[in-house]
Amino acid sequence: MTAAPAPQAAEEPRATPAGLLEPSAFEAPVPTERTVRLRTNLPLQAWRFAAVGIRMTRMILRSHG
Amino acid sequence: MARVVVLGAGISGHTAALHLRRLLDPRHEVVVVSPNSQWNWIPSNIWVGVGWMKAQQVTFPLRPVYDKHGIDFRQAKAVALHPEGDATTVKGFVDVVYTDPARSGEVQGIEYDFLVNATGPKLNFGATPGLGPDGHSLSVCTYGHAEQAAAALAEVIRKLKAGQRQTLVIGVGHGTCTCEGAAFEYTFNVEHELRAAGVRDRAEVIYLTNEYELGDFGVGGLTFKQSGFVTSSKLWTESLFKERGVKSIVRAHVQKVEEGRLSYETLDGVEDTLDFDFAMLLPPFRGQDLQAFDREGADITAEVFAPNGFLKVDADYTPKPVEEWKASDWPSTYVSPRYPNVFGVGIAFAPPHPISTPRKAPNGTVISPAPPRTGMPSGLMGRAVAQSIADMIKTGSSVPTHHASMAEMGAACVASAGAGFTTGTAASMTMYPVVPDYDRFPGYGRSLTETTGEIGLAGHWMKHLLHHMFIYKAKGRPGWSMIPE
Numbered sequence: 391m392t393a394a395p396a397p398q399a400a401e402e403p404r405a406t407p408a409g410l411l412e413p414s415a416f417e418a419p420v421p422t423e424r425t426v427r428l429r430t431n432l433p434l435q436a437w438r439f440a441a442v443g444i445r446m447t448r449m450i451l452r453s454h455g
Numbered sequence: 456m457a458r459v460v461v462l463g464a465g466i467s468g469h470t471a472a473l474h475l476r477r478l479l480d481p482r483h484e485v486v487v488v489s490p491n492s493q494w495n496w497i498p499s500n501i502w503v504g505v506g507w508m509k510a511q512q513v514t515f516p517l518r519p520v521y522d523k524h525g526i527d528f529r530q531a532k533a534v535a536l537h538p539e540g541d542a543t544t545v546k547g548f549v550d551v552v553y554t555d556p557a558r559s560g561e562v563q564g565i566e567y568d569f570l571v572n573a574t575g576p577k578l579n580f581g582a583t584p585g586l587g588p589d590g591h592s593l594s595v596c597t598y599g600h601a602e603q604a605a606a607a608l609a610e611v612i613r614k615l616k617a618g619q620r621q622t623l624v625i626g627v628g629h630g631t632c633t634c635e636g637a638a639f640e641y642t643f644n645v646e647h648e649l650r651a652a653g654v655r656d657r658a659e660v661i662y663l664t665n666e667y668e669l670g671d672f673g674v675g676g677l678t679f680k681q682s683g684f685v686t687s688s689k690l691w692t693e694s695l696f697k698e699r700g701v702k703s704i705v706r707a708h709v710q711k712v713e714e715g716r717l718s719y720e721t722l723d724g725v726e727d728t729l730d731f732d733f734a735m736l737l738p739p740f741r742g743q744d745l746q747a748f749d750r751e752g753a754d755i756t757a758e759v760f761a762p763n764g765f766l767k768v769d770a771d772y773t774p775k776p777v778e779e780w781k782a783s784d785w786p787s788t789y790v791s792p793r794y795p796n797v798f799g800v801g802i803a804f805a806p807p808h809p810i811s812t813p814r815k816a817p818n819g820t821v822i823s824p825a826p827p828r829t830g831m832p833s834g835l836m837g838r839a840v841a842q843s844i845a846d847m848i849k850t851g852s853s854v855p856t857h858h859a860s861m862a863e864m865g866a867a868c869v870a871s872a873g874a875g876f877t878t879g880t881a882a883s884m885t886m887y888p889v890v891p892d893y894d895r896f897p898g899y900g901r902s903l904t905e906t907t908g909e910i911g912l913a914g915h916w917m918k919h920l921l922h923h924m925f926i927y928k929a930k931g932r933p934g935w936s937m938i939p940e
């Protein structure tokens with residue numbers, strides 16, 4: 391005797407896709423509000439712009455032999 | 456009189472052509488063959504893809520620039536190389552098919568004394584069924600693709616504003632893709648746009664990648680100093696994902712893309728599907744479909760090009776395990792080992808091996824990034840090859856004089872993470888050298904002082920400055936050659 395088919399269950403909520411990493415699971419440090427604010431702080435970023443520019447120029451000059 | 460033919464007018468080919476014209480006296484000819492009438496600053500396609508820039512802001516017509524500089528522009532597509540000539544000529548020549556509307560479909564053989572193959576990547580959407588704008592996903596690789604992506608993103612934002620939930624998947628569409636930096640950049644620009652539109656809470660943003668871990672970027676990750684610590688690009692990148700609430704799937708190969716759903720497998724052999732409302736997935740790259748023939752007309756494509764379609768140059772292509780990889784495996788003159796007057800630069804040259812550790816799933820699927828050849832290295836190669844050819848023409852020597860190994864040059868990568876003159880941010884990274892050299896830099900393979908990373912508005916300004924500087928340079932305006940590659 392074959393068993394009667396189980397009644398069709400309502401559609402299950404979708405399982406988490408394989409390998410999906412929730413960002414909250416990372417051990418990495420998160421910037422404080424102050425650090426985030428400083429990332430768009432105009433005077434500081436003007437100074438960082440100069441610093442990044444110098445750093446890149448140095449690296450570019452080194453690459454241009 | 457010598458004729459140099461440059462195939463491709465992208466970052467490497469255009470740079471090579473402008474320098475050749477600068478270095479050679481006018482009796483020598485510089486010919487550029489390229490199928491597109493426009494030059495495109497590809498890095499800014501990211502901004503076109505979020506609607507922050509228009510295609511016209513990242514392109515300009517090539518012909519006026521070439522006319523001004525005395526470069527012969529043929530709007531055409533190269534299809535075959537005859538490096539030994541044929542029964543009628545001893546000179547090498549290249550077969551081209553015109554795409555110029557005035558000569559569309561016309562076939563011509565163009566003879567050369569020196570040939571530079573700078574044809575970049577073929578966007579190999581066909582490697583994954585359903586991938587790409589002709590299938591079910593979007594791309595930002597060309598300005599046309601980026602405009603489509605911007606329109607689709609605007610529609611997603613409209614639905615989010617109407618209260619619907621939306622899933623956006625951004626990343627790479629095959630296990631062997633490269634250019635993860637561009638996918639990363641697009642992810643955070645989209646995330647920024649969603650936030651700016653006030654709809655971030657209803658959107659799920661997922662970065663899907665073939666990288667073994669976040670921050671690999673196809674260069675095996677970076678190590679740099681920050682706040683008195685030696686840290687990794689993995690930690691740095693994970694921090695950004697955590698801060699901005701972006702989910703991720705790493706070590707993944709996309710098997711197929713259907714309407715609203717993609718299937719993928721991971722390195723540990725698990726297969727699954729992911730439903731989406733918006734998917735921007737970069738394609739894998741391969742070389743353009745160029746063939747090569749010897750003097751008798753025999754097909755020598757397999758000797759001149761690697762199986763992935765890229766031109767073989769002065770690299771060490773001996774297969775070897777990762778532990779035996781050396782900086783010296785990488786080419787430095789970009790000359791074909793078979794033909795001393797044929798060169799391959801930019802994405803068009805065949806790399807000897809990846810930079811990130813190659814990995815395979817249990818069923819043999821390769822899931823690890825191919826090595827990136829980004830803008831600055833591509834420009835530097837174009838310039839070095841132009842200088843070598845100019846010297847070879849002047850002295851009659853057959854030995855290239857200039858070198859530009861990726862193991863001896865750095866790269867600057869400014870990955871925008873949101874546009875806006877006072878609200879934008881970008882991750883500015885520098886690395887030196889691109890290909891790690893463990894003999895020169897024991898421990899990390901790269902210089903800890905020249906390899907850096909920081910996030911801020913300054914990076915956004917830098918990216919903007921680079922956009923204008925490189926378009927100015929590419930237009931060949933006064934002083935262009937003073938602007939570094």
Ligand SMILES: Cc1cc2nc3c(=O)[nH]c(=O)nc-3n(C[C@H](O)[C@H](O)[C@H](O)COP(=O)(O)OP(=O)(O)OC[C@H]3O[C@@H](n4cnc5c(N)ncnc54)[C@H](O)[C@@H]3O)c2cc1C
Pocket residue numbers: 462463464465466467468488489490491497498499500501531532533534573574575576595596634637743800801802803828829830831833867868869870
């Ligand atoms: C979305 C995106 C964002 C990127 N962002 C950055 C970034 O921020 N920084 C960075 O450094 N790099 C970035 N890159 C990488 C950068 O664009 C490439 O490194 C660079 O374009 C490679 O230059 P290339 O000259 O080899 O190829 P391309 O610039 O692609 O040029 C190839 C040229 O060859 C032509 N061509 C094609 N087929 C033929 C043929 N059969 N015959 C003749 N000509 C042909 C093409 O029309 C084109 O003119 C990005 C790439 C992408 C896709």
